[in-house]
Amino acid sequence: MQIISLAEKLKYELRHSWISQGRQESVAEHTWRVSLMAILIEPYLDCKVDIAKLLKMIIIHDLIEAEACDVPAFDTMNNSTVKKQKVEREHQAIVKIKNTLPKELGEEVYNLWMEFEEKESYEAKVANALDKLEAQIQHNEADISTWLEIEKEMxxxxxxxxxxxxxxxxxxxxxxxxxxEKMIAAGVEFHKPL
Known part of the structure; x- marks a missing residue:
């Protein structure tokens, strides 16, 4: 119950992304759509995936944000101090979650989170890719006025x-x-890398 109650925070922990209706999205909303994307794209992937493992990894990956809060990617891109602090807070959060759960379940949750972070297994690579792609889809759906300058490049x-x-x-x-196309339609200047 402690972890289920902790997860409720993801319903109001806001991400930088805005939805098409003009409000910021919650971490829970992002995680839900990444999970849906995993189900929908699974048949088209080059390799067979363990869909249960993939879905667990996606859900557990964002669970730590209930403890560590969401930090936008652009905040860590060029700031090693912020990146290091984020990594430390997230690791403390997953250890706390692991220690709250019964031993075997806590180990499974911890190991799935670590696997996602290491991005070496096929499922972890897919989970990471979908996490990034969903964020861009959400930006594409949001009003262009919500985009930061760095998001054009991203x-x-x-x-x-x-x-x-x-x-x-x-x-x-x-x-x-x-x-x-969204940027062109809005008359926004951008530089597409070669």
Missing amino acids: TFMMGKHVEFDSFLKKFKDQIEQDGE
């Missing part, structure tokens, strides 16, 4: 997260194109 920075899978590359290309 529209074209998803390639490194999908290079391991041909379907995810195509999916990324469509999401990137949608973002580019």
